[in-house]
Amino acid sequence: MPTPASPADPRVAIVTGAASGVGLATVRGLLAESAHVVAVDVDPSAAELFAADPGVLTVIGDVADPATAERAVTAALDAFGRVDVLVNNAARFLLKPLAETTVTEWDAVLRTNVRGVFLFSRAVLPTMTAQGGGSIVNVTSISGLVGLANQAVYGASKGAIVTLTKALAVEVAASGVRVNAVAPGTVDTPFVREPLAALPDPEATLRTIAATHPLGRIARPSEIADAVLYLASPAASFITGTVLPVDGGYTAQ
Numbered sequence: 001m002p003t004p005a006s007p008a009d010p011r012v013a014i015v016t017g018a019a020s021g022v023g024l025a026t027v028r029g030l031l032a033e034s035a036h037v038v039a040v041d042v043d044p045s046a047a048e049l050f051a052a053d054p055g056v057l058t059v060i061g062d063v064a065d066p067a068t069a070e071r072a073v074t075a076a077l078d079a080f081g082r083v084d085v086l087v088n089n090a091a092r093f094l095l096k097p098l099a100e101t102t103v104t105e106w107d108a109v110l111r112t113n114v115r116g117v118f119l120f121s122r123a124v125l126p127t128m129t130a131q132g133g134g135s136i137v138n139v140t141s142i143s144g145l146v147g148l149a150n151q152a153v154y155g156a157s158k159g160a161i162v163t164l165t166k167a168l169a170v171e172v173a174a175s176g177v178r179v180n181a182v183a184p185g186t187v188d189t190p191f192v193r194e195p196l197a198a199l200p201d202p203e204a205t206l207r208t209i210a211a212t213h214p215l216g217r218i219a220r221p222s223e224i225a226d227a228v229l230y231l232a233s234p235a236a237s238f239i240t241g242t243v244l245p246v247d248g249g250y251t252a253q
């Protein structure tokens, strides 16, 4: 049984959806800050991805399965003795008119995107509360803040995360646990590239999407990760219940 970390020891973080895009950039950022990381992903390739890094433990599983959250917390406690940070990042996308959306698709999006945040937050809270504090950062989306066509289901899931973030922040503030969210605009990851691949000219569509962001481009995953790392860090010690758009000005319009 390892000795629990003192405040001077590396922070311990759990990151979901760690094998790609924003999650992967967040893991890399945390490692650059000398944190220990439990990287969670449903994609088995995550194990190989982090195999060479002694600061990373990998848990392969679906975030919507309660057992995955329990395994991640147990892995963190067994190996590192504490949990300081949880980044709820794993999600699935659906780009489809509501009228064409099946019940199966609705359930799949809400199950991964909302139930996953619920289960992982619930799993870390006893440990963070016993430690006297911690930081949960949820990754929502501009789609959870404003209405975007063909994203009603995805947007509903991300809007639920916005409200969950604020409610939980208030609920657990007295225990020293902070709960915040980042709301990215479009980010250059497989999350957007894969659905666009079916279109006749994906690159032209991406340029059109980029032009809807006042900064005139889409984000790099590391730009979202930087905001996550800030909210997770002691530099954000008086920030809780906030949703930070990281969207190139999209929601300022």
Ligand SMILES: NC(=O)c1ccc[n+]([C@@H]2O[C@H](COP(=O)([O-])OP(=O)(O)OC[C@H]3O[C@@H](n4cnc5c(N)ncnc54)[C@H](O)[C@@H]3O)[C@@H](O)[C@H]2O)c1
Binding pocket: 016, 017, 018, 019, 020, 021, 022, 023, 040, 041, 042, 043, 061, 062, 063, 064, 088, 089, 090, 091, 092, 112, 139, 140, 141, 142, 183, 184, 185, 186, 187, 188, 189, 190, 191, 192, 221
């Ligand atoms: N890419 C964008 O334009 C964009 C915009 C706004 C918000 N976001 C949000 O950013 C977050 C990360 O997205 P990304 O763009 O990095 O996507 P991505 O597809 O690059 O990575 C998502 C990761 O989550 C994993 N994952 C998916 N379902 C899972 C499940 N049920 N259990 C465990 N892992 C699962 C995938 O295997 C993948 O590794 C998501 O919450 C997404 O909603 C993305």
